[in-house]
Amino acid sequence: MLILHCPYCGTDADETELAPGGEAHLKRFGPGSQDADFEAYLFARENPMGVHFERWRHANGCGKWFHAARCTTTLEVFGTYSAQTLDPPQEIRDAITAKRPGWRWRDFA
Amino acid sequence: MSNAVSALQGEVYKGFATVADVGPSGMIALRGDLGAAKLKGAVKKATGVAVPGMRKAGFAGDNGVCWMSPDELLILCPYESAGDMTTALQEALAGTHHLAANVSDARARIVVSGGDMREVLAKLTPADVSAAAFVPGDFRRSRLAQVPAAFWMADDETVEVVCFRSVARYVFDILKNAAIPGSEAGFMGT
Ligand SMILES: [Zn+2]
Numbered sequence: 013m014l015i016l017h018c019p020y021c022g023t024d025a026d027e028t029e030l031a032p033g034g035e036a037h038l039k040r041f042g043p044g045s046q047d048a049d050f051e052a053y054l055f056a057r058e059n060p061m062g063v064h065f066e067r068w069r070h071a072n073g074c075g076k077w078f079h080a081a082r083c084t085t086t087l088e089v090f091g092t093y094s095a096q097t098l099d100p101p102q103e104i105r106d107a108i109t110a111k112r113p114g115w116r117w118r119d120f121a
Numbered sequence: 122m123s124n125a126v127s128a129l130q131g132e133v134y135k136g137f138a139t140v141a142d143v144g145p146s147g148m149i150a151l152r153g154d155l156g157a158a159k160l161k162g163a164v165k166k167a168t169g170v171a172v173p174g175m176r177k178a179g180f181a182g183d184n185g186v187c188w189m190s191p192d193e194l195l196i197l198c199p200y201e202s203a204g205d206m207t208t209a210l211q212e213a214l215a216g217t218h219h220l221a222a223n224v225s226d227a228r229a230r231i232v233v234s235g236g237d238m239r240e241v242l243a244k245l246t247p248a249d250v251s252a253a254a255f256v257p258g259d260f261r262r263s264r265l266a267q268v269p270a271a272f273w274m275a276d277d278e279t280v281e282v283v284c285f286r287s288v289a290r291y292v293f294d295i296l297k298n299a300a301i302p303g304s305e306a307g308f309m310g311t
Pocket of ligand 1: 018019020021022023070073074075076
């Protein structure tokens with residue numbers, strides 16, 4: 013059972029209270045962008061074994077979206093953080109580095 | 122003027138805990154900046170209750186104010202007062218980004234009482250409702266079986282539940298089913 017701490021209401025919510033929102037930190041490419049960028053925005057997703065960044069919504073709870081950093085192989089959660097950010101905060105990166113030295117995910121390390 | 126009735130029309134079930142429809146109940150959804158002095162003042166003036174902290178609920182007389190999310194409160198009041206209270210909040214918050222809506226007829230309010238009421242709740246929600254984690258003054262939004270619901274404790278043996286009116290029958294029936302005599306799990310140590 014996956015349990016994520018909701019940064020908005022402080023609840024340790026189990027996955028039955030949560031709705032998955034897919035990969036985090038996608039950059040939108042809209043009208044006027046290159047076809048390859050638009051295609052990647054729509055379809056290209058990471059599928060890592062290990063460190064991953066995701067969006068979740070506390071659907072059966074406070075209703076807010078937030079971010080989570082976790083390991084897809086062990087289900088270990090490195091931390092959750094605000095939705096109002098374009099990249100993971102330093103304390104989340106540090107928490108991952110402590111457990112998975114040398115990790116890399118897209119442009120983050 | 123139509124005759125307002127609750128979805129469950131006062132239904133009561135007595136099992137090892139009692140499940141009862143509260144009947145028509147006033148509820149106002151208030152969204153805005155909960156930290157703003159103007160909003161805090163408006164809520165206090167309209168309800169007599171201070172804006173509660175995260176996952177808390179406060180009560181004064183017939184009124185209550187519950188923390189729903191960082192930008193939303195649920196105000197509880199007598200059914201007849203909800204219209205005027207909504208208008209008062211809207212007037213007090215005029216010019217401020219906010220939403221005050223009378224949602225009384227969109228929700229249902231059910232009370233589960235009796236010494237074993239934690240058992241009933243624990244069968245249906247993933248939230249920790251043990252005496253160590255959930256006490257009067259706390260407010261929790263979660264789910265009951267397959268639908269969203271929020272609950273708080275009125276006192277040590279009474280929990281109140283709000284859900285959408287459209288699922289009132291479902292919520293009442295699952296609470297009733299969880300309270301059938303002989304189905305006590307004995308897990309909550311009561
Ligand atoms: Zn939450």
